[in-house]
């Protein structure tokens with residue numbers, strides 16, 4: 001499989017590494033920052049360009065969109081229009097309206113389109129699907145996403161935001177929470193209504209991005225789900241006591257299914273853990289498939305999908321559902337753009 005990448009920043013490194021590790025061809029990387037494009041190309045032995053158009057005019061089996069969220073829509077739509085199969089980083093776009101347009105475009109062109117919610121691909125997370133189907137009538141749920149953020153990082157974030165409306169910092173809820181909302185929708189079904197939401201901000205950042213987000217959801221299955229996300233300077237909390245406190249819990253009449261997910265940048269050091277409390281057996285079962293690099297899993301499954309196999313990669317419609325939920329939660333908090341003060345596309 002030949003893959004070309006648009007965006008040669010932080011996450012592109014994980015994509016390039018996985019493409020090469022699996023023996024695929026990394027053809028070309030494009031970034032409007034020449035130094036970034038050249039550095040990634042030099043490290044992984046491929047060609048580079050500053051022109052996304054020239055990348056899109058080249059044949060490839062897949063184009064990976066690894067630019068900041070603000071540019072996902074433009075780049076992904078251009079790639080689909082140029083006839084490419086696309087892997088778009090998450091969240092798919094920064095507005096449900098843009099995501100709806102992508103759904104239409106993908107439908108019209110019939111090109112394969114995958115979204116980078118790669119946490120769902122881990123075998124332990126797939127096992128959680130089984131656990132969550134064994135809790136009986138779901139009554140309640142919890143989505144928790146706390147990531148360690150040193151206080152000293154906020155001036156740097158404020159600077160980033162002030163310099164560029166296309167900063168990859170979109171707040172804890174979008175940057176960190178979107179993966180877990182994808183898992184919630186996958187395992188607990190659709191949301192009927194957002195009952196309440198609140199965002200809290202860090203002083204001194206403009207445009208503002210949330211550092212804490214809370215939401216209360218009513219699911220179509222009747223359950224109530226609490227969502228809590230935060231970037232706080234707590235470094236010893238969470239299952240691994242490394243500050244990464246990320247879990248999804250689904251509680252029913254017959255059991256409790258729990259999934260602890262892991263720090264995205266440590267796929268080779270940490271593995272998720274799934275647990276099921278079974279009330280009828282009065283016993284707890286747990287599952288840990290060990291270390292699986294979610295980024296490699298993404299490309300392994302894309303290759304299968306391109307040859308017609310059915311795989312659990314996030315579809316354009318599923319990613320649209322996440323973006324719709326994100327917009328609904330912001331609206332319930334009385335905020336109509338993901339970065340307050342910035343008009344989203």
Ligand SMILES: NC(=O)c1ccc[n+]([C@@H]2O[C@H](COP(=O)([O-])OP(=O)(O)OC[C@H]3O[C@@H](n4cnc5c(N)ncnc54)[C@H](O)[C@@H]3O)[C@@H](O)[C@H]2O)c1
Pocket residue numbers: 006007008009010011012030031032033036052066067068069071075089090091116118166168175264
């Ligand atoms: N899957 C995950 O767990 C995960 C983790 C981190 C980041 N991400 C996602 O990866 C994406 C990129 O984040 P990042 O941290 O790598 O950002 P980054 O700022 O480190 O890199 C983005 C790069 O894209 C370039 N760029 C911006 N707009 C461009 C355009 N229109 N055309 C060409 N190049 C362009 C920038 O110059 C920069 O080099 C975001 O969507 C983010 O949400 C996903």
